[in-house]
């Protein structure tokens with residue numbers, strides 16, 4: 001499946017496509033405006049316009065640093081053979097799309113740790129450069145702002161709550177200790193939620209304790225960041241919940257009994273027979289009794305009652321491609337993978353010998369996850 005492009009494609013370092021989202025322009029404008037006064041303090045001899053230009057340069061270089069942070073994650077992931085789809089730079093930083101999760105807590109830890117390490121490494125390099133450079137030159141001002149901002153990026157990402165890198169490291173630790181990746185997710189996601197709340201509260205309470213008014217812009221940005229963390233943590237909790245229900249998903253126990261009919265049987269008659277025999281699904285068979293199609297519940301529901309005597313069962317059935325035939329013994333993740341590989345409303349379940357066991361209805365599987 002192809003997803004829409006997340007923005008402008010900038011290049012392919014290490015074979016990884018890098019995109020910049022249009023939302024980056026918002027943050028670039030914000031950084032430019034809020035850092036311009038700092039530039040002005042250090043470089044008063046420059047014109048206003050030049051000061052804005054230097055602040056914009058900082059915004060660009062900061063995002064180059066963020067890109068290096070993301071590249072560090074991706075390069076380690078690739079070294080472990082995990083497929084990397086792309087990196088996108090957007091409003092709140094960067095996001096690496098790694099298409100498979102590491103299969104051990106050790107790999108998870110190192111993939112997550114690589115990003116903050118890169119940021120702290122950059123902070124160290126810029127810090128050393130700052131020692132030897134003239135603080136009142138353009139390069140000196142940029143280097144100073146970069147060492148400080150990379151330090152903040154590195155430390156912030158090490159906070160131990162999902163979806164931050166530190167949260168993934170905590171998840172790896174709990175996974176290692178309990179042998180359960182799911183427990184790791186739940187623990188790190190809850191820490192993430194606590195961090196989100198603490199982030200906003202600290203911006204309100206700390207200034208008040210110091211007898212100052214909280215700064216409106218800082219509070220606003222901490223709320224944006226906190227909602228990003230809260231939403232990410234909640235998403236992880238949902239995934240963990242779904243995962244914990246996976247063992248309950250067994251094709252055999254969810255199967256509906258199938259009524260076999262030939263294609264020319266009127267739909268109304270097929271439905272009557274299904275009701276009579278207590279069958280939950282209708283399979284179209286040829287004259288030798290071999291299944292050729294499954295009646296689609298959505299198509300049945302879309303056929304008005306008074307039309308049903310005039311429509312054949314075959315007309316509302318989806319023909320059985322091999323991917324719609326699943327083994328009755330499938331369960332858990334392999335079952336979900338098989339269904340995801342070929343989305344459909346119904347699947348035919350067969351025994352090893354090929355006999356029909358029943359029909360698996362996707363809506364029934366979804367009910368297990370939603371708990372309805």
Ligand SMILES: [Zn+2]
Pocket residue numbers: 069070073115116157165
């Ligand atoms: Zn990261």
